[in-house]
Amino acid sequence: DTAVSQTPKYLVTQMGNDKSIKCEQNLGHDTMYWYKQDSKKFLKIMFSYNNKELIINETVPNRFSPKSPDKAHLNLHINSLELGDSAVYFCASSQQADHAEAFFGQGTRLTVV
Amino acid sequence: SQQGEEDPQALSIQEGENATMNCSYKTSINNLQWYRQNSGRGLVHLILIRSNEREKHSGRLRVTLDTSKKSSSLLITASRAADTASYFCATDAKGAQKLVFGQGTRLTINP
Numbered sequence: 765d766t767a768v769s770q771t772p773k774y775l776v777t778q779m780g781n782d783k784s785i786k787c788e789q790n791l792g793h794d795t796m797y798w799y800k801q802d803s804k805k806f807l808k809i810m811f812s813y814n815n816k817e818l819i820i821n822e823t824v825p826n827r828f829s830p831k832s833p834d835k836a837h838l839n840l841h842i843n844s845l846e847l848g849d850s851a852v853y854f855c856a857s858s859q860q861a862d863h864a865e866a867f868f869g870q871g872t873r874l875t876v877v
Numbered sequence: 878s879q880q881g882e883e884d885p886q887a888l889s890i891q892e893g894e895n896a897t898m899n900c901s902y903k904t905s906i907n908n909l910q911w912y913r914q915n916s917g918r919g920l921v922h923l924i925l926i927r928s929n930e931r932e933k934h935s936g937r938l939r940v941t942l943d944t945s946k947k948s949s950s951l952l953i954t955a956s957r958a959a960d961t962a963s964y965f966c967a968t969d970a971k972g973a974q975k976l977v978f979g980q981g982t983r984l985t986i987n988p
Contacts, residue, residue: 768919797975799978804980805914805963805980805981805983806978806980807920807965807978807981808978809975809976809977812974812975819974820974820975822975854919854920856920864925865910865922865925866910866920866922866967866976867922868912868919868920868921869919870918870919871917871918871919
């Protein structure tokens with residue numbers, strides 16, 4: 765069974781569109797994250813949620829809106845997509861917000877054309 | 878920035894040799910972690926070393942931590958082709974509630 769699963773794996777869309785990426789973890793973890801990995805493989809945290817509450821928002825544009833309906837899910841909605849949003853987005857989870865081992869999803873490769 | 882820096886950016890060695898990767902960081906930390914990323918995949922946790930630890934082993938992996946120099950190293954012994962991947966260090970800075978990743982070392986093991 766996949767511990768952290770995110771869908772879709774690939775997403776190609778035009779500029780200006782709105783898209784969502786879904787993430788679910790079956791590990792019973794309290795904390796979930798979204799990371800962005802750029803073309804140079806630099807991985808940067810975007811958001812962190814602990815028990816459905818936002819605890820970190822790393823100066824991400826307002827076009828990005830995370831939503832956590834329950835602690836097993838953290839979805840990422842992106843409005844008005846721009847070329848610079850093209851990247852691989854990773855969902856992750858950990859037992860607590862103090863960052864013990866983090867478990868990552870397989871990533872969603874977003875390409876904005 | 879508390880971003881970690883890894884050295885070298887790329888490393889290519891022969892199968893069976895040992896591979897050493899280094900990571901430096903800037904702030905006080907709770908722990909430092911190493912992850913592996915195979916091409917097109919997510920990151921997989923390898924090992925966590927706490928700030929009060931100096932060395933840790935896991936199978937063919939050996940991690941050291943020098944908090945006075947704010948640096949860590951990951952040694953993979955007797956490398957195998959399957960070890961080909963990118964390796965990232967991540968620091969859990971005190972009070973930050975987040976992991977900060979370096980840019981990774983791309984390791985290639987030649988058969």
